[in-house]
Amino acid sequence: MLMNASEVARLLKKDESTIVKWIKKEKLPAVLVRGNYRINRVDLLEWATEHSITVPPELFAAAEADVTLPTLAEALEAGGVHCSVPGDDKLSVLRNVVNLLKLPPQMDPEFLLQVLLAREAIGTTAVGDGIAIPHVRNPILLQDKPSPAITLCFLEKPIDFGALDGKPVRILFMLTSPTVRVHLHLLSRLAYALHDPQFRATLNLACDPVGIIEAATRFERELRR
Template sequence: MQLTVRDVARLFVVSEKTVYRWIDQQSLPGYRVNNQYRFNRAELLEWAMAHRINVSTELFREPDSANAPLINLGRALQSGGIYYRIEGNDKPSSLRSVVKIMHLPPEIDREFLLNVLLAREEIASTGIGDGIAIPHVRNPIVLQVPEPTVSLCFLEKPIDFKAMDGKPVYCLFTIISPTVRAHLHLLSRLSFSLRDAELKKAIETQAMREEIFSHIARVEDELGNQKTTSLVRQEN
């Protein structure tokens, strides 16, 4: 679904004037169609994460038209795995190590996947700040995998990722998805989760897997409660 300036203003809880200012000054990702701006939900989430801007929980909702069940972030991370001391001296070598260790079907061309990730980094860094990056492509990575996965890799040493805040990156989340809808769902869940102080602390300290999974489960429960409360208010 392509969003309008009015939609973006509502989701970010700002005025339309502010949205236009962001377009002019902060490169808010948008496209001109018949002299009107249109926006992609996934790109807005990526931009908001990089600029540390809170957004309405509506941005995290899945389209009502799609009825297929979506897995949560915790399950996707369980499938993708958490890895420590990943080697790499720079962005290409680190991403190569990440792709090498990821859980992927044998028919997936890992070299192709690596090249896609590197090409995306040439367009703009996926470093969102605070030492975290989410390698992916502008059009989500859609591969023939049985279900979406998220891999969390802690690098052996921080590297320059050209992140917006200038800080070196030590933590990479990589999303692999069979559909664009599933990619958007996991990206939004990850965006929401990384706003949680306790989870961020666990990531900063490279906590044990069980602790990270516990924090993610708690945060997703909170997100579910927010949606339930919102629906109750709408019904009333």
């Protein structure tokens, strides 16, 4: 799961000095190991998404070809598309979103909310242009969840999430997954889809569950080509 600065530079087609500058000045998460920077793939993807940097989807493909991972459309169908989710601030919005999730009986919703708020305290999950992708920092917390899902919520009114571009959040994707691999897969698929003009246009039109699932299916079809 860890990459060095030169590997990240090759994959993103940047100079290694640019990666080091991002670490030192742009808060790209990294740790020093024997004098060399090591970057976690989850941290890289989250940071790149927040800074509108496109990453190649194949970078985050599963290592084992025999494991079936959900498509974006399948994950959205599992989580559902919800319109006019109420809330006056980040806390109340996240609480209402958690209540919409299909959690296993043993999962305490209040504990999940606490973990989500802790993640927000580390750094906003808003990725700009009115979109946020809140998720638990350690997906293993949801290891008893039967299937991975992306719950899409259109908020009743825009909420300040501390986004880098200053725009309040009006669309929220909540990721829930049983393993780090599945979490990384879903996050990469979603991050890449948000750079797709047709998918973004569908999101911006209205809260249209059928249209959004169809747009996600088209995106996956084009990606396979």
